[in-house]
Amino acid sequence: MIKVGILGATGAVGRQMLECIEERNIDAEVHLFASERSAGKTLKYKGNDIVIKTVTKENLAGLDYVLGAVSNALSKEYRPLIKEAGAVYIDNSSAFRLEDDVPLVVPEINGEDALKHNGIIANPNCSTIITMMALAPIAKISPIKTIQASTYQAVSGAGVGGLRELNEQVSAIVKNEPVSHSVFPAQIAFNCIAEIGSYLDNGYTTEEMKMQNEGRKILHLPDLKVTCTCVRVPVYRSHSISASFVTEEHVSVEQAEAAIAAFEGDVLVKDHVPQPLETSNQDLVYVGRVRRDLTDDNGLALWCCGDQIRKGAASNAVSIMEYLQKH
């Protein structure tokens, strides 16, 4: 039996990590961590109440793995404590993703990178994971040179607060009551907001640049160029991505579809268009609308959807832990 700690256990991703461990029937003793505010409360795991603790050196002692679902600031604070405790840290924050000696891993794509870890492995950005799951099988046929991506991101990307805000806004609108917002920069109900993360000097947001910077590392393509526009839409928990991309050699639609269909974790959808609603609450990435890009002879276009809390965060982190156990 392994001993697994979950940091941020009361958040949307933390709760999902706990659920993934239970549903995959991993032989694990689970320890839950959260802020002072939640310490002492309990969460159910395999029928038992697990008491939530605060993150201290003592409370981390003896753990084999720590799954992190906390902010960058807290992740930086906890990293040395986890190292000292001797646990492997699988971190969902973006704090260490681009550090040279920190593997950035989607197990189906570059699981072997996880084996070179130095105590910490980073879980990639949610939209990046889902997009790379769709593109990786094609990149294995011929390297991808450029990607054009526009995202349709669920409110769950902003955690429990994002889910609550959409819910509350919809309730208010139905009752003809005034709508307020605090999590998102404007009303998200019946709206689209092309602003996720904070702005960089080049006009892109931090979230948008993750697709290029993390994509390069996951696909082992250091020269990959990505133009990304990240957009929040009024969807609860699955992200969708419209992507076109250019490969070095010509890849046919048939080759691309066959590669996607054969790729572990992907579902090629041909009889209808993949939708965020149908991909919610499960771990697979649905890929459809594979067709030639009309602007470049070596270009292809596709549409993909995946659950943001699961494959975009929690279940990918749990899969990294399982990969380490198996290899």
Next chain:
Amino acid sequence: MIKVGILGATGAVGRQMLECIEERNIDAEVHLFASERSAGKTLKYKGNDIVIKTVTKENLAGLDYVLGAVSNALSKEYRPLIKEAGAVYIDNSSAFRLEDDVPLVVPEINGEDALKHNGIIANPNCSTIITMMALAPIAKISPIKTIQASTYQAVSGAGVGGLRELNEQVSAIVKNEPVSHSVFPAQIAFNCIAEIGSYLDNGYTTEEMKMQNEGRKILHLPDLKVTCTCVRVPVYRSHSISASFVTEEHVSVEQAEAAIAAFEGDVLVKDHVPQPLETSNQDLVYVGRVRRDLTDDNGLALWCCGDQIRKGAASNAVSIMEYLQKH
């Protein structure tokens, strides 16, 4: 005073045409047309009840302009009657948009094309109008070679029925009742559906190919190549488009922004991100997020929003009529 007929006066676009004529205070005698089912009913115009008629040779007699907001099939049926009546037909359907002797017009972009009409002028597709309004000022600096567009299209694009379907689904979900759909191929509330129009052999939909085919004609760029993905989102009446594009010569972000700001009908938004909610119920196209495309040295990217029923349809048609009157 001009005599103006509106075909499909009871639909979302037809009603908006009537509203536009009234709010612009055009000196017009208005005649309303719809199906047998609506004939005899009335709509308000400048405080008076206007009785709805069916489309017959007699009822069309004496009209100067006919604004069409009906299906392709009905538009084809009515065209010879309108020609016989001697009226200029401004048609919102896609039936004649690509015919050689039918101008396809966005007045701010290619208004002069309207003057060469042979009795009929076509109003472009809604997403195409809004995207071209954002790109035209840049195309005037240097011709655009390629466009990558992903749309975020409102339910109003499917008419009154689309608006009703989203409303009914949201009401049902809030009350925990079962959700049904008939207008869209799946539930649109809290979902995204990357399927608008019908599929062509190349894997694109009819709606997606309009961006290339109509864009070429509006911008006078017969070699323009466009990869478009059209996506329905749970937004009521404004379309948004994430577009990146490559110009023949290098255009700086500053040049592009200045051109957009100076272009009639466009608003350059710098202090926040344009949103479909704020662009609803008005005629301007809001453009923001102008930045370099990261995959091509001559590429730029932007985000734009505009009201689908107004600038995307009704008010563009009314503007074509006004352009003809003034020139």
